[in-house]
Amino acid sequence: FFESSDLINWRKLSDFDRNWVFECMDFVELAVDGDSSNKKWLLYDASFDYEIGDFDGTEFVTDRQVGKGDYGNHYYAAQTFNNSPDERTIIIGWMPTRDKNIFIDNDMPWNQQMSFPSTMELRTTENGIKLFRNPIKEIENLYIKTYSYNNKSINYINRSLDRINPKLIDLSLNFKPIDNDEFKINIRGHEIIYKNQHVEFQKTKIPAKPRNGKISIRVLLDRPSLEIFVNDGENVMTTYSVSDKKNTDVSLSSKRNMRINLKLNELKSSW
Incomplete structure (x- = not known):
């Protein structure tokens, strides 16, 4: 950590040395459980x-517990917006392509994209304080139709x-899981x-322990991407996944015909 009064001359204050630290650092102050005094x-x-x-x-002092902000392979170098007028902390991440470029493979007119902006909140859990991330409420401006069950x-x-x-879909659901059922x-x-x-997609497992006996899952599906938010944003996965242009089906399945709560919002383009 360094300080400067003129952004030219800098003085070292302290070190933060971890083996997980790489590049594009960001440092934000967040209320715990919405309490501005904490x-x-x-x-x-x-x-x-x-x-x-x-x-x-x-000096920055922690318990040295390392959290995982995203379980996908396509969320990188995210940055927050400063001084939001409503005091929200909003983050947006770059979604780089990795082993192959789906945009080129699918003849798309652009190359790569950003994630959907999301809020950052600290909440107390049974495993200590964790980061929760959810799509910003402005996504509602893109809703065309809503189907609720x-x-x-x-x-x-x-x-x-x-x-x-x-x-284009924003789907949210919650249900009481049944042991050993898919x-x-x-x-x-x-x-x-x-x-x-666990919630599994593309062979990646996202922790999904029931909260108050229920599991909640939210899925944002864009043209080339899919974002999954588990248990109100406790764990998140951001990834690329191109939909079949001819397939517009949405369905659920389980060994038992369980009852659930579901809301599906059709989205329009933001352009």
Whole structure:
């Protein structure tokens, strides 16, 4: 850490040395559980590993517990917006391509993209204070139609969803999981599976321990990308996944015809 009064001459204050630290660092102060009188600092790097602690203006002190801000392979070098008028802390991440470029492979007119902006909040959990991240509320400006199902069976919801053909989607659901059962979401050919306290997509497992007996999953599907928010943003995955242009189906499946709560919002383009 350094300080300067003129941005030209700098004085070293302290060191923060960790083996997870890489590049594109950001350092933000956040209220814990929405309490403005109880704030902590969060330091994260490009890969979105992070630590939470206290900063006295000179030294950053933590318990050295490292959190994982995103479980996907396509969320990098994220940065926050400063001085939001409503005091929200909003973050947006770059989604780099990795082993192959899906934009070139699919003849798209642009190359790579940013994630959907999300809020950053610190909340107290049974495992200590953690970062929670959720899409900003302004996504509602993109909603075209909303379909809501409260305490309806999977079969009932599937029959209703079979009549619509959404392309861009903001889907939220919650349910009481059944031991050793697989609950599947098929969204335009992308299969998301919940089983044994994990949500799995593209062979990546996202921790998903029931909260108050329920699991909540939110999925944002754009043309080339998919973002998953588990348990109100406790764990998040950002990744690329191109939908089949001919497949606009959304359906659910489970060994039992359980009742769930689901809301599906069709989105328009932001352009």
